Amino acid sequence: MNSIELSGFSELENLLHDMTISEAKEKRAMKLAIAPMKAALELATPAGKTGKLKKIKTSVKKEGFATVGILRAGAFWGMFQEFGTSQQRAHVGFFENTIRRTERTALAILTNELLGR
Secondary structure, three states: OOOOOOOOHHHHHHHHHHOOOOHHHHHHHHHHHHHHHHHHHHHHOOOOOOOHHHOOEEEEEEEOOEEEEEEEOOOOOHHHHHHOOOOOOOOOOHHHHHHHHHHHHHHHHHHHHHHOO
């Protein structure tokens, strides 16, 4: 009679158990990951007369199974700077371009924090 013997499942179970990441660790890692994005945005954001737009607000929250980092411009008129108006197009895309430039750095930080490298 032929048979197949499988071994190593207890080691696999231990490995998977060690990979469990707590919600607090996820949030801390996300805060660290979006920090360089915030710093870059504060430099790239046009100051204007009041300087309120440069005050980037960050938050980290849980949405379903995902932990999400949010960056927001400090004033509602940031959308006019980002997308432009019929009269002004000087800073169109500054927010998105800055995020794209720093996303690899943020992903590297997130990976290092979560995987412990």
